[in-house]
Amino acid sequence: MTFEALGVSSVAVRLPEQLGDLSGLVIPGGESTAIGKLMRTYEFYDAIRQQHGAGMAVWGTCAGAILMASVVLDAVDDQEPLGLMDIDVRRNAYGRQLDSFEAELDVHGLEGETFRGVFIRAPWIERIGSEVDVLAEHDGHIVAAQHGDLLATTFHPELTGDPRMHRFFLDKVVGS
Numbered sequence: 447m448t449f450e451a452l453g454v455s456s457v458a459v460r461l462p463e464q465l466g467d468l469s470g471l472v473i474p475g476g477e478s479t480a481i482g483k484l485m486r487t488y489e490f491y492d493a494i495r496q497q498h499g500a501g502m503a504v505w506g507t508c509a510g511a512i513l514m515a516s517v518v519l520d521a522v523d524d525q526e527p528l529g530l531m532d533i534d535v536r537r538n539a540y541g542r543q544l545d546s547f548e549a550e551l552d553v554h555g556l557e558g559e560t561f562r563g564v565f566i567r568a569p570w571i572e573r574i575g576s577e578v579d580v581l582a583e584h585d586g587h588i589v590a591a592q593h594g595d596l597l598a599t600t601f602h603p604e605l606t607g608d609p610r611m612h613r614f615f616l617d618k619v620v621g622s
């Protein structure tokens with residue numbers, strides 16, 4: 447799924463200056479240590495915090511959810527999260543045996559059938575602050591959460607053809 451498919455334009459953000467034009471930012475999956483290093487080099491940390499303070503919504507998927515957290519459990523060395531969202535996230539939480547899998551999720555706020563969660567060396571959300579809403583759990587662990595204009599998912603909605611999570615971000619997170 448893409449935002450374009452929903453009639454919403456998006457840009458690939460390469461420099462902090464681009465953030466000023468955005469109503470919402472997606473921090474994608476990948477490798478949170480590598481993304482964090484690039485964010486440090488290109489001075490994204492304060493820029494993202496500032497733009498979020500000025501009203502930009504943020505959706506972190508997988509590694510992006512790790513980067514949004516207050517605390518990263520099983521972090522590598524000097525890995526530093528943005529501290530945007532009052533959640534603690536455990537990296538590579540499912541371990542080696544089950545490092546990638548798919549599961550049907552009941553996501554609060556999505557109508558209709560279950561949502562296919564694609565988990566790739568995924569983290570889970572181990573603690574949430576009192577103002578954070580749980581949107582989905584899998585096997586007793588939180589895999590999606592929202593706090594106003596902040597959304598964290600530990601799976602990859604962009605790898606499915608289902609538009610509902612993208613629609614949810616546009617309507618309920620950017621529009622919160």
Ligand code: GLN
Pocket residue numbers: 474475476477478479507508509510512537538566567568569
């Ligand atoms: N395991 C990765 C990390 O720790 C996240 C994997 C992903 O984004 N799919 O950053």
